[in-house]
Amino acid sequence: MKVTNDDLASKSASEEIKDYFSDVRKTNDCPITDVLARISDKWTMHTLITLGKSDKLRFTELKNQVEGISQRMLTVTLRTLEEDGFITRTQFPQIPPRVEYELTPLGKSLVVELIGLSKWANDNMGKVFEARGRYQLKNN
Incomplete structure (x- = not known):
């Protein structure tokens, strides 16, 4: 679902949001919070996007x-992505050891969703910068 600021002002969009998120009462029970906590850090996003551009990478x-x-950070990131089922790690029995990483279908579906988020960020970054500037002027 694509929601714009104008849509949010309408009653129907507001009702749709309330209906969709009606079962989310506690942060620790929220699937959005759980998934976003795992994927929203800088390195996870970059790793997912990089793997999305290639079939397999060492x-x-x-x-x-x-x-x-x-x-170290890449190792931790890859382990977390593998644990959550977003990537597969294939180790080949040879010397020196060869390991390849690739997105799973779940990982590919997530990267497709990141494209929409990226488009939104590109379309709205100017507005975000303007808002930050207004905030800084107001609060300094």
Whole structure:
């Protein structure tokens, strides 16, 4: 569902939001909070998008393409993504060991949703910067 600021002002969109989120009462019971907590950090998003651009990548290839990530952070990120079923890790029995990572169908479906979020961010970043500027002027 694509919701714009104008849509939010209408009663029908507001009702739709209330209906959709009616069962969310506590933060710790909310599936959105749970999933977003796992995927919303900087490195997870970049890793998912990088894997989405390729069929399969090895660890070093990923590290080179996710600018600024440390080896340790990439390892932690990949383990979390594998645990949640967003990626698969395939280890090949050879010397030196070769490991490849790729998105699962679940991971691919998430990256498709990230495209919509990215489009929204690109379309609205100017408004966000303007709002930040107004806020800074008002609060300084």
